[in-house]
Amino acid sequence: MHPVIIIIVVVVVILVVNVVRIAVKSSRSHFECPACGEHFQASFAQSFFTAHSLGGQYHLTCPKCGQTGLMTSLPGKQ
Ligand SMILES: [Zn+2]
Incomplete structure (x- = not known):
């Protein structure tokens, strides 16, 4: 395989x-x-x-x- 293809594959794998x-x-x-104490779920898009x-x-x-x-992410659902 061409080295460039290997690099592209590695980058794609890391991204995925x-x-x-x-x-x-x-x-x-x-x-x-931290301001009002509201617990909320962030969407994938927000996190990403x-x-x-x-x-x-x-x-x-x-x-809210x-x-x-x-903001620090806490384990578990809200
Ligand atoms: Zn708030």
């Missing part, structure tokens, strides 16, 4: 693994708003496209009070 990982994580976790740290902090907007900031 990442998408699956985030999809599973977002369906199994929820967030707590927002900036997030390896420590499980996501930049999200609270659906509109607070925007880094």
